[in-house]
Amino acid sequence: MPETIPMPRRVPGPTVLPPARSESTIVVAETHHFVIDHVELLTRHGERLAAADPETARQHGWNPAIRINAVLAFRLLLADSDTAEIAEQADRYGLRVAQTSTRATDTSDGSTLYEEHVQCDETTT
Secondary structure: OOOOOOOOOOOOOOOOOOOOOOOOOEEEEEEEEEEEOOHHHHHHHHHHHHHHOHHHHHHOOOOOOOOOOHHHHHHHHHHHOOHHHHHHOHHHHOEEEEEEEEEEEEOOOOOEEEEEEEEOOOOOO
């Protein structure tokens, strides 16, 4: 009589398999370099943002007793919109995009997979 190999017993519980390959994450960062061409436009927009959402404005350094400057107005703009949206409408805020940079990095080894720098129009309005 031929010898039979017993079936493996199944043990209840999760099965943990080793990873098939090491995984890495790719981080893509886009940077916009803004120039303030019209301080008045930017500060007026900051004042409108502070009036519309005073609690958020307070979290970023505003209070009713101070006058909004360009730096604070830009901070409020960043709290309200993402940088891509700001770049698309830069002239509306008195800004100009001087340069845009994109960089993709592999986090497993820190290598740069892609890098691009675009110099934008230097003219002021």
